[in-house]
Amino acid sequence: MSQSTQGLHHLGLTVKDVIETSTFFCEQLNFKVVGEKPDYPAIFVSDGTIMLTLWQAKGDSPTVPFDRHCNIGLHHFALKVANKQSLELLNNQLENHEGVNIEFKPEPLGQTNTLHMMCTIPGGVRIEFITLS
Numbered sequence: 001m002s003q004s005t006q007g008l009h010h011l012g013l014t015v016k017d018v019i020e021t022s023t024f025f026c027e028q029l030n031f032k033v034v035g036e037k038p039d040y041p042a043i044f045v046s047d048g049t050i051m052l053t054l055w056q057a058k059g060d061s062p063t064v065p066f067d068r069h070c071n072i073g074l075h076h077f078a079l080k081v082a083n084k085q086s087l088e089l090l091n092n093q094l095e096n097h098e099g100v101n102i103e104f105k106p107e108p109l110g111q112t113n114t115l116h117m118m119c120t121i122p123g124g125v126r127i128e129f130i131t132l133s
Contacts (some may be wrong), residue, residue, distance in 0.1 A: 010044075010051040011077060015123030018043050018056040020099070025052065026123045028097060029079075047057070050079075065124065076118065076126035084115055087131045093116050098122075 015021040022043040024029040034051060035044035041056045048102050058090070081087050087106045094100045099122035106117045116130040 010053055012053040012055060013123070013125055014055045014057050015125060016057055017123060018054050019056050021121065021123030021125070024097075024099070025054075028093065031063075033039070066126065074125075076115070076128050078128035078130050081129050081131045083131055087115055087117060089127055090129055094119060121130060 002126075006042045013021075018041055022031075022033065022045050022114065026033065029047065031047050031052070032044040033043060033089060036042065037044075043054045045052050045054065066075070084106070091102065091105055095102055102119040103118040103126070106115050108114065108117045109116050114130060114132050116128055118126065118128045120126050
């Protein structure tokens, strides 16, 4: 039997402010804008491995924060970082960034050598940063 899938091509996220969120990815995480659809509006950003499609929520639509106990859909997504030092530097960088809420600082994932941290970024999306080293 052949393999059905080959990894994640892109991830589409609806955000409160597409400009603010795309700016966060570009300025804080070194993503690049790889496309736009101004009439939608949407901005596409990539780190060279994954592409994110950021869709603007309608301004008059009510928004509610994600609650993993009640909402169906994306709980969070995880981005790999190179090593423990990179994870700690990222935590220090994001701790003081307006609009970022650090849920927990770098810590072991269970009883493994894997370290991770979780935060909510501008736009209201939860991201986990993780290193396997």
